[in-house]
Amino acid sequence: MITVKNAESYLKNKIGKDTDDMKTVWETFKAFCKEPVEREEDKEILFQCGVYDFTGEELFHLDFVRQFTIYEEDEYSRMEQLHCEFLFKPTDELRRLEIGEWSMDYDDIDDFFNEIENLKEFKIPLSLEPIKIEIYQEEI
Structure with missing residues (x-):
């Protein structure tokens, strides 16, 4: 069974070498989101995008996120997010795109x-070439 601790490596292995193909990563991410994770109560999936300068450089971030709420001995402990993030040079068209959409609203x-x-x-960046993809898990 997938655990929160091994979720990042599991997803990276599922994606393999096709990390430059956003459509392939999306399809793999969707399938991964349907798989159970140990002790997960609810599916918490986020799609978000926008132009930000988190890295010190202004870039367009398109991010597929699976969030895990972690309980220890039935007490809330923390949250972790597993990101599949595509980075693009911002264009005028990309600068007009910004959204955050949660699966819990469906x-x-x-x-x-x-x-x-x-x-x-989703559609506009899908046709563009990302400059980088990052798959990482972080505590929030």
């Missing part, structure tokens, strides 16, 4: 995925 995860795939915030 009755069904497939409805969430379908909605994301129909957003211009």
Whole structure:
């Protein structure tokens, strides 16, 4: 079974060498989001994008996120997020795109995925070449 501790390495292994192909990463990420993770109560999936200077350089970030709420002995402990983040040089078109959409706002995860795939915030970057992809897990 997938655990929060091994989720990052599990996803990286599933994606393999196709990290430059955003559509392949998205399809793999969607499949991963449907897999159970040990002690996970709810699926918490986020799609977000926008132009930010988190790295000291202004870049367009497109981020697929699976969030894990961790309990220890039935007490809330912390949250961790597993990111599949694509970075692009910002263009005028990308600067107009910004969104954060959570799966918990939908009755069904497939409805969430379908909605994301129909957003211009998803479709426009899909046709572009990212300068970098980062897959990482962090405590928030």
